Amino acid sequence: MIEVKNISKSYAGISAIKDITFTVEKGKLFGFIGPDGAGKTTLIRILTTLLLPDKGEARVGDLDVVDDFKKLRKSIGYMPGRFSLYEDLSVKENLSLFAAIFGTTIEKNYHLIEDIYKQIEPFRNRRAGALSGGMKQKLALSCAMIHAPEVIFLDEPTTGVDPVSRKEFWQMLRKLKDAGITILVSTPYMDEAALCDEVALIQDGDVLQIDSPQDIIESYGNMLFSIPGHVGFELIDRLRKADGVQNAYLFGEEIRMVFKETIEQDSVQHIVQSVGVPGELIRPVTPTVEDCFIQLMQKQE
């Protein structure tokens, strides 16, 4: 459904994305995961025909993002990172406007957005500018879906949204995916990667890895341990310098340690005790996508 081949783009000599290639199959929920400044927005804008790539080509459906941009604009849904609806128009007016722009009506495609729109319908006469962050996202998604696009692009839809609304939003995305819609979503939140069918981990305009979240975790390769509750940068520094330790880093409320080679639990306890941490605290853990990302970043360096 989406084919990206060797796409590069730079702004005033500073490269935003470098030679990116990937494919998204029809009906998949594809996640574009990376920190701020990784090039997520640039790539989404190229795919939504809003920016021209410097090099490479991309197709959405059967349409080229450069040559067929007019046709493509009829068939894609786009939700930009910044809330971009008319704040002085009411919820209902925004939705009818976008329906009219795409030559359809709310009634005709109501079934598509019903689950999402139902939640903001009680506020349909409220100005969009007066909605809460979570409600704004729901309205923006409704507007992006009202013309029944086959593929939708969402640029950081959950940034700045509370955890409950975030969870709800991802549930809505899963439903849209189940209805057969191809979704490309970008996010800086690593924990959201697990909710995608396939993810591309990107950093500084480079793709580090593209795979399903499970395969990414399976390809981790190293032994990973966690020390809960012992948070301190000085301690992390000492752990990093310890024998056989590849990396140690802060992970929420715990410290995670990666070892260079396969290692016995006893030796791990011994190493940890040598830098002053009670050995019985440390336990092996399964890596998450974030651990994989940190590992990939370290490999790149």
Place this chain on the structure above:
Amino acid sequence: MRRFGSFVQKEFYHIFRDWRTLLILIGMPVAQILLFGYAITNEIQEAEIVIIDHSKTPESREISSRILESEYFRQSNQMVSEADLETLFRRGKIKQAVIIPANFARDFNTMGRANLQVIADASDPNTANITYNYTSSIVQQFTVEKTDVFSIPYRIRVFPVMMYNPELKGVFLFVPGTISVILMLISAMMTSISITREKELGTMEILLATPMAPVQIIVAKVIPYLFLALFNAFGVLVLGYFVFKVPIEGSLALLLGETALFVTTALSLGIFISSRTNSQQVALMASLMGLMLPTILLSGFIFPIENMPVVLQVISNIVPAKWFIVIIKGIMIKGQGIEYFWKETLVLVGFTLLFVVLSIKSFKLRLS
């Protein structure tokens, strides 16, 4: 079509929901026309003068009272002698002094010729000239009435006929000019921020990813403002007619039609500015500052274009207001029909089309 209709409706919502801006857009032309109409004028009214009458005869008294009874002059309340005049002029208390010599009545009655001195404050040469001209025309009138024309042979008298504006009223010149300038600035300003606002608020990003064509966006943005600008145009015309008593000699329908054309030209210029700029502030600066000076100085509003250097005369041709001032003066004051200014009308049509085409061409189809 429904797509276009909804977009126009959305533009109306933007205008009516931002009622503060709407109030400014409606109130500003009214304030400006009153300000310009009253402030920019070269007429003198009730200038303070003194008359020193050494003659003290019925004739000298009559000429004094004729001068003072005119609406142009007012007697300064000081009783003075020639010695005080310089101090009064220097302090700016009076604009002019008239001195009637002692032998005035005698010379006038015996020789048919008498002298009268007028001293004016020429630190403001325009005012000095105007007060002098007013005074001499009053004296002239007096002379004509008192003299038996046939008793003095070989005298050439000039009978001026001031066509279209017999009282030489400044407002006749300034009101049509002011209407043009105000409509130009207000209309261009209104549309100049309309596209840049969407760029600034980020709504342009989502709009570009839809099938809306640039021509639809641009025309849909002009239409609501056209109504607003026509409302403004009607307002300033009504004020010009009722407050400043500028006549409308020609056809009212033609006047409204030409005004509608001119505001459309200005609105398209505004939208062109909007399509070329990225922030509302820059767009406002361009439409207000960038348009104000050329429109005021090069449109023939204040300074006659014929008196300008050739370079400026050529440049003045690209000022739309220049062409509209010819049209509006023709209709309001001379009562002309379209046969007298069809060329100017075509020029405005041409400008409008040019600006619309340029706007569509410079409308960015992508984010830069």
